[in-house]
Amino acid sequence: MKKYFIFSFLLMGLTGILTAQKHITLEEIWGGAFSTRGMEVLHSMKNGKQYSILNFDKEQRVVSVDKYDYSTLEKVETIVSTRDLEEIPYFTSYAFNQDENKVLLATDVEPVYRRSKLGTYYVYDLADRKTVKLSEHRIQEPTFSPDGTKVAFVFNNNIYIKDLHSGETTQVTTDGEKNSIINGVTDWVYEEEFAFVRAFEWNADGTHLAYIRFDESEVPEFSMDIYGKDLYPSQQVFKYPKAGENNAEVSLYVYGISDGATEKVDLEEAYYIPRIQWTNDADLLSIQVLNRHQNNLDLVLYSIEENNTRVALHETDEAYIDITDNLTFLKDNSFIWTSEKDGYNHIYHYDINGKLIRQLTEGPWEVTRYYGYDQKRKRVFYQSVENGSVNRDVYAVKLNGKGKQRLSSQEGTNSATFSADFSYFINSHSSVTSPPRYTLNDAGTGKELREIVNNEKLLKKLEPYELPAKEFSTIHVNGNDLNMWMIRPADFDPAKKYPLFMFQYSGPGSQQVANQWGSSNDYWYQMLAGQGYIVACVDGRGTGFKGAEFKKLTYQELGKYEVEDQIAAAKELGQRAYIDEGRIGIWGWSYGGFMSSNCILKGNDVFKMAIAVAPVTNWRFYDTIYTERYMRTPQENASGYDDNSPVNHADKLKGAYLLVHGTADDNVHVQNTMRMVEALVQANKQFDWAIYPDKNHGIYGGNTRLQLYTKMTDFIEKNL
CATH class of the missing domain: 2.120.10.30 (TolB, C-terminal domain)
Incomplete structure (x- = not known):
């Protein structure tokens, strides 16, 4: 077996580990005891010689944007500070106009979904030190025009432009309506799967604004109960296209600033418009157009002057194309x-x-x-x-x-x-x-x-702890050398047998075996290793950064080859003298929960226990763009959906199984877990489950993560 190892320890040498007295606790992990320092909202200034960052003085409760010199790293000046802003007690982000003589400050920001947010915004003029409030309402995606004289933004699904000189606000679109028409920002599925929110762009000279319009009137609605603290729960209702269902109809428009005229761009073949971007020519707009199968991509160029389009580049793939x-x-x-x-x-x-x-x-x-x-x-x-x-x-x-x-x-x-x-x-x-x-x-x-x-202070802080190493290697299964990491107890004895707890995510193009500083989960794994478990992670077929063939092997069969690899890896590891093959568990979150569920069902002779957090249990329940990219539609590929859906294998459960979900998960709906529960009940299978009221896909807030990881730790100790 080909191997490459990083055997260095987090502590200052082997002696430090052997003499360590402290053990990591869940309270420390989820209380932020091991958080790292970084650089907040870094922006390179236009002159190329300086940069700015967002600073927060905790003692004085002052937020500022400060400018630093690249060559000396010395602070040059404070660009703006809440100390000088009576009407703005704080701000959480900032953005300059092109000339960097104005800065946009975000306050009172509230998340909508994963990337979208509503906020109250101000423009601060560096010359006269005055601020202008963009709107009395919470708005979305305010963006300066190239000359900095205007700001375009979205409110209630319509686009507006505020003239900073006159103070006048022009309404560009008027047909915006919740759960029906959206102008200038993306719908739920575009935001989540094409990873952008702002769906409007200024051209190079600020004379035109291009924007995407979403007609989601025919998209099925999804509703979630919000339990809150009132006597009666409320409901959140939003458009969510599940695999095979209607998507929003998208169209593209260009609005002229001077005459207020709007032209529709002729894109008859456009099923998805995942990107728009102006070229350096103010007359020429580029549009990326994608078919529903997401395997044919056109880069289209639109000329304002000629009012026509042409395809500049066409790309196709037997599976799919990533945007x-x-x-x-x-x-x-x-x-x-x-x-x-x-x-x-x-x-x-x-x-x-x-x-x-x-x-x-x-x-x-x-x-x-x-x-x-x-x-x-x-x-x-x-x-x-x-x-x-x-x-x-x-x-x-x-x-x-x-x-x-x-x-x-x-x-x-x-x-x-x-x-x-x-x-x-x-x-x-x-x-x-x-x-x-x-x-x-x-x-x-x-x-x-x-x-x-x-982060030398963090390393110093970690010295007294018993932190075993994360070892990197490859494991040969199903004809492939798969990347793997393993954490063994600090006092590991090869003559003993240890239970094995596996983690994976396994989604297309993902990676969990990476040479980088660990997350909070890594401290949890080290804590488990300190309790006598071996923890391992294997990136199987379908994961990323090993070429398209390796990644796209799982096309139309999500959950087949990835599960085969986890089962085969568990079997191979179980043959090692120091691992107890009768005590192997697995866990994962989201796609990883889909995987861990399938593993304990299809690999019921290998895995003794599994934990699935916020799992997809049938890809028919998930959104169009993600699911159809890898699976096509259920109408075209029914067996691909059904053969690898955990809900269809509930009768195979033998080991201990913990299901976890948040009721306000707008991404992987709690419907997935509820249908899995019903399948298990009807198969007369015993299992454990936990539901977190009003928690989204991340399941966090207050003591939520601490309680969740305490539950999972107890479950592991009891069943592995």
């Missing part, structure tokens, strides 16, 4: 594009007519992030897994495809935030043994210039 934010137009309107068309995700350069100029990156590895293009030095910056699929590094390559350079130097997970002129970047690095560390680096050479933030 990204990597499209970048250069000064000549040629563009950067990323694609999996050669089997791995790589960077391509096309002219404005869609003719390939050059493939910039190539090899049996994936580009994982695209950072941008330095026009002056003609260099493209990106992140990739060329140094191993569990690692991330920052690279640069010239536009001619030559001179590829690795800019990060430390093994682990590196992520970059570049200055506006690409002369510097702030590198965030972490590994399984190193908490996040932020450094200033030279973008030309990658050389580290200065340290900005570290």
Whole structure:
């Protein structure tokens, strides 16, 4: 079996572990005792020499946006502070206009769904130090025009534009209506699965505004009871298209600022419009158009002057095409594009007519992030897994495809935030043994210039604790070397037998085995290891960063190959002398809950127990865009849906099974768990379950996480 190990310990050497006295508690984990320091709302200033961040002085209760110099890391000035704003006691985010002489401040922000929010917004003018309130209402997605004289926003599903000079507000659309028509922001399923909320864009000179209109009148409604504290519960009703059902009909419009005229863009073949983006030419809008199967993507260009469209680039795939934010137009309107068309995700350069100029990156590895293009030095910056699929590094390559350079130097997970002129970047690095560390680096050479933030205090705090290592390796199952990590007890004795507790997520393109600093769950796993469990995680087929073929193998059969891999991995691990094959458990959340449910049912001779949190139990219950991307519709692929749905295998349950769900989960509806419960009841199977009133997919708030993890820990101790 091929292996590669990181045996370093979180503590200062083996001696520290053997003499450790303290044990991690759930109260510490979920009380924030081991949280890390970072950099909040980092923005590179237009001059490329300075950056700003959001600071909060806890003692004085003052929020400020402060400017720092890249070369010295010294604070240059305070741009805006609540100390000087009588009408704004606090703000939680900020955004500059293009000239950086105005800043948008967000207050009183309330989440709607995962990415969307409502808030009260103010514009602060840096010259006269005055603020303007955009609206008396809570609004969505306020965005400056290119010249900073106007702000477009959405209120009650309609688009408005406020003129900051005259103070007048113009209503652009009038037909917005809840659960019927949406203008300028996305519906639930676009927000969740195409990962964007603002569905309007200013053109380069601010003369036109393009926006997407959603007609969701024919989309079925979903309702959730909100129990609250009143005598009678209320209901949240929203449009949610489940697999095979109607989606919103989308259309695209361009609004003229000067004459108030609106033109509809002719996109007859558009089932989905997952992205719109203006080119550098104020007359030319790019639109990404996708079919329902999500395997045919057109990059369409629309000319305002000619009022016509043409296809610049067409891409197709036998399975599906992922939508990204990597499209970048250069000064000549040629563009950067990323694609999996050669089997791995790589960077391509096309002219404005869609003719390939050059493939910039190539090899049996994936580009994982695209950072941008330095026009002056003609260099493209990106992140990739060329140094191993569990690692991330920052690279640069010239536009001619030559001179590829690795800019990060430390093994682990590196992520970059570049200055506006690409002369510097702030590198965030972490590994399984190193908490996040932020450094200033030279973008030309990658050389580290200065340290900005570290988490040495956290490492010092962890020294007295009994923290075993997370070991990385591969495990060979079903013809593949799969990435795996394992945490063994600090006093591990190979002559003893230990129960095995497995974790996985397994969703398409996901990754859990990564060389980065751990999350709160990792402290939980180390706590369990301290109680005598071995904890392991295997990324099976269908997960990401090993090429398109590996990822797309699960197409139309979600839950088949991934479950086979978890069962086979459990069997292989169970053959190791130090693991008790009769005491193997598994758990997961969301897609991971779908997996853990299937594993204890289809692998009932392997797994003794399973925990499923917020699981999908039948893909027929989940949304169109995500599910159909990987499964097509239930009408086309009934067996793919039904053969691997846990609700259809409830009669196979033998071990201990814990089901957990929040009643206000707008993403994976509690319906999934309720139908699973009914299936188990009718199969006369005993199980445990926990329902969290008014909690969403994250199941958090107050002591909720502490109570949940206490319940899961007790369940493991009792059944494994």
